Amino acid sequence: MATNNIPTADDLERSGFVMRRRILDRAMRVMLFLCAALSVFVTTAIVVILVRESWQFFQQVPLLEFLTGTQWTPVFADAQFGILPLLSATVQVAFLAMIIAIPLGTIMAIYLSEYAPDAVRETMKPALEMLEAVPTVVYGYFALLVMTPFLQKFIPGLAGINLLVPGIILGIMILPYVVSVSEDAMRAVPNSLREGAYALGMSRWQVALRVVVPGALSGITAAYILGMSRAVGETMVLAIAAGQNPNLTLDPREGAATITAYIVQMALGDLPHGSLAYSTIFSTGLVLFLITLLFNVIGFYLRRRFREAY
């Protein structure tokens, strides 16, 4: 028996200390695994809920009619369920947003990664992050109550509720995200490539456009695609400033409901759970989910391929 107070391994075993630790260790391993598996459960739950709740819808409305119909009037007596008006508004707004975000974002990212002095970059990166935190409902306020009245002075025929202004605001909104993802990609291009190009006598813009941008291309593309996915899924700006009337139009000066704005409008109303009109929020939600899922998976693989390249 030990004469001092330090317990031996045998003592610990006998007192159950080792056993208790071992049980705790195993239990925590299982707990942590369950927490990690929750993310898989959430994805599964999203798919199951969307499919189950829109099941009833697709039994009454043929899929072809849903995808090709040009009228969306779910609460009318003569209800029409063609998603094209909602889809066209969603695509137009996302397109407008990308027209703003892609060129501006790319120029800013190249500037920040290749030209800017350290001090500028170190202040701009946190500033961009702060801008990403501005709540979307505030951007909706900007679009409806500040930007639209201002632009109405210059653009004839611009309705108070329109697609143009939310598109522009959305572009500005996703700009910080596009800049920070594509700047990260450009910074990840190894310096040896830049130095090699400089040694061959290239100037800065040549290095930027012929070495860094091609080298970071899959990362930059991922930034565009993930930005687009955000624009498609954005809700509040559109619910506030793009209107709630389904409207199949190609004129961005008119208002038209997007998929997200439609879901918000329906959720605000008092539709009985289980009615056909109610199930439309899940069928349109399913379409939205599938579109963003496609973008997200493409973006994920592009980013990963880019990371593996260096």
Place this chain on the structure above:
Amino acid sequence: MAVTTEGNLGSAQDSTAAAVGAINRAKKFDLVFSAAGILVMVIAMALLLSLIGDLVIRGLARIDYEFMNSFPSRRPERAGILSAWVGSLAVMVTTAFLAIPIGVAAGLYLEEYARKGWLSNFIEINVSNLAGVPSIIYGLLALGLFVYGLDFGKTILVAGMTLGLLILPIVIVSTREAVRAIPRVVKEAAYGLGADQWQVMWNYVIPAARPGIMTGSIVGLSRAIGETAPIITIGALTFIAFLPPSPIQSEFPFVSFAWLNENFTVLPIQMFNWISRPQPEFHVNAAATGVVLMALTLSLNGIAIYIRYRLRRQYRN
């Protein structure tokens, strides 16, 4: 240069002149490019700052004691945001209690426990996809699962769970990054002394990763405060003229969780509600709510950035 030594002097001068010209053109182009970069940045920043400035000018004067301590009202000058900010606070606390422990646990598992294989790969794709799912889809999930599936009603608890799921990927990703940055020697020393895996996690890995975890959690929470769409989708009421019961009671057992089952409203919903009204007086209220909301999210983000900045300095030394 080797070519020009054999040719005549004239062509050498020509090619030098051509090279100098090319260099000058490249320099000029560099200047143009960098000017374009600065210009774009300044325009974008100026536009955003003037929008935010406009909001602050319109809204700031409306914020006073009365505004913070009044319930919403049909009369714009008597309306306030008491129920909204209390609701936001309650929802945020619920979200934090759910999302942070689960997110940290999931991040630890993926980074330290999971063997590289199809399962961890699958979970990783899953997490990155969840980060990109539009927030309104989380609202539909909550509506179908919590509100109608489990019959929880439109309560603070449901809102907290919904936003908790929404920010889970942010907490997971930041935990993983923080854990990855911990030097291997720390863990190996602990294992060498006979610690088991959970002891190493609890005593060394989690404390060392705490700043990174905190940064990610705060960023996630600031996103949760500003989220509107999922909360509208679960059908939260917009006119709430009462407060949830206090969590601290005067009688035993002194704490009560009855507030979790209460209806509620939050700041962004109150703001959305006021924006949608035609009267300009309500728009002033909306601007004031926006100022409060922005002050909250920006200060949270500022704290997060500050924690990360201090952390980075620590590692440099």
